[in-house]
Amino acid sequence: MSAPNHSLRRRIVAAFTVFALATALCFSAFSLIFVYTVEDSFFHNMLRQEVDHQRQAGASPIKPLRDFVSIHRDSSTFPPDLARQFNAGAGREFFGDAGRHYHVVPPGAVPYYLVAEVSRELVVRARLPFIAGVLGALALAMAALTAGFGYWLxxxxxxxxxxxxxLVAHAAPGQLPRSFAGDFPDNEIGALAKGLEQAMDRIAEFIEREQHFTRDASHELRTPLAVVSGAAGLLASQPLAPQQAAQVQRIVVASEAMAQSVDTLLALAREDLGQTPSAExxxxxPLVESxxxxxxxLLDGKAVKVVVDVDAKDCAVCRRVALSILLSNLVSNAFAHTMAGQVRISFEQPCxxxxxxxxxxxPRLHRAGAKGEGSTGFGLGLSIAHRLAARSGIGLEIDxxxxxxTRAVLRFT
Known part of the structure; x- marks a missing residue:
């Protein structure tokens, strides 16, 4: 089974990977903050020691314990880059030019400034590319491992x-799977399988009832149709008056059309329309005229003109029986509901x-029960027509x- 673009599996893997990356980023940020805090604490402790050393000497300053620490009576003697920043704002830590870094202790415990230029003592800044590289590699490794675990899970x-x-996608209408829920785990998927199994059982029972009905209906309908057709054929072979012969011929044509309709509608109900004659x-x-x-x-006594604008060479590739039923449905509706005016049947490739x-x-013409004003039927004709057209590969549009x-269009693809 091919996974769609937004499959559950991909979403789980993506969620695991995003979580791993977010965790790695948080860990990296915490690590950097930690090492910078440790480094600053080291310098603060070093300056505290320096202050204690100077307090032991009294009011006069003595040589600092470390070479990078200097003593200033006021800020005028500060290095220029430090003085510029110190005079512009408050603080105890300043970034100078050319990578210099200053920590300043203002007068308080001792009556002068202690300035430590610690650029050569910095550990984190010099190793920051290496630390960032290690943290990045660890983040990628963690993301890869988590993605692999997420994919497996x-x-x-x-x-x-x-x-x-x-199982569901490959279930044939006449061979639905039964008793398969026990093959699935006892969790939410098992509950879904159990629900589908119950639905499949109900569908299978419905299909079985429908198959019995269609088999019985096929037998019960075809038998009297065969009798009517045979009797009409025998009657047509006897000498009859012109009016009687015309009526008998109508019976013959109607019985043949009904037999075709029964075959197609029963095939439609059994979902095996594909077993009827293929497109040709x-x-x-000839079909329109018939x-x-x-x-x-249906036009007897009506002032209705029928216009057939179909050329003798016009042809379409389709299932003949299905087209005959569709056209009969549409023409009979047009004849029955038009009291006066015109019914026009035309063909323009491919319609x-x-x-x-x-x-x-x-409106809602394709739904069962939709019918015209004054109709004595049940409004099922157009509903059947839409289903039959869809199953036969013929487009049906009704405006x-x-x-x-009303304008109905049969479109042949």
Whole structure:
């Protein structure tokens, strides 16, 4: 299973690494503060010893204990770089020119200034690059070790999740995994696996009921359809009056269309539409004319003009049965809901359009129950059409506005 860009495993490793770097930075800062504090304490103790040494001599100064310590009656005798800074502000520690560093003890215990130029005695500053390098190397080593440990821990922790995701992702609708929760640890992942197992059991039971239904419905629907089709065929072979022959022909066409619809809708319910005939080049004009004739009775007594703007050579690659059902659905809706005006069926590569001047239908057209005003159906046709189009690889777009008609577009990719 390939990990996404923001996978849990990467987040755990990143969290461990950031924590290690933050800890290393804090430790480095503390170490530098510590060594600077120790160094300053050394100089303060050294100057305290110097003060005690001078107090033993009384009011007159004596030679300091260390060569880098000098005695001044006032600040006028200070080195120029120290005098410039000393006169500008208060303090006891000053940075001079050329790397010089001064510690100053003002008059108090002794009646004069003690000035220590300690640049040659500094330990931390001279070794700061080395200390920084060591601390940086330790920080990187700590980050690397922590990242490695974090990766190992994340991989170990997410391995059951990967197995669970793989199990769910590769579950076939008719072969859902059962009784798998016991293979996972008794923790939050195990609880998730148990919840998924229960959901899988319910889905499997639902699929089993649906398969029984579709099998029974297929048998119960196909048998009477075969009887109707056979009887209509026998009746059509007998001499009949023109009007009777036309009605019998309508029965034959309707029974064939219903048989195709049953096959496709049952395949759609079983999620095996791919087992129906694959996509093939389909001539649009014969199919459109057949659908128009099949539903022409819906226009009886209406002042509706049907315009077919489809060339004899217009063709699209699709599943013929699915397209026939979709087109029948859209044309029958247009014929049924248009009381007067025009229904136009046109083809412009790669789209087949059905537009009417009817009253329009309400929004949320693809949802079950959406239907036009005055419709006597249950509003399931367009819901089925959208699902069937999506499963067949045909784009279905419907635009409708109250009082301005409906325009449906079948887009072939």
């Amino acid at each position: 994340a991989r170990r922790a997410t391995a059951p999740l990967d197995r669970l995701a793989h 080049p389909v001539l649009m004009l 659908v128009v004739v099949q539903h022409a009775h 087949l359009m059905v537009a009417d001047s009817g009253p329009g239908i309400q 409708s506005e109250a009082g301005a008609g």
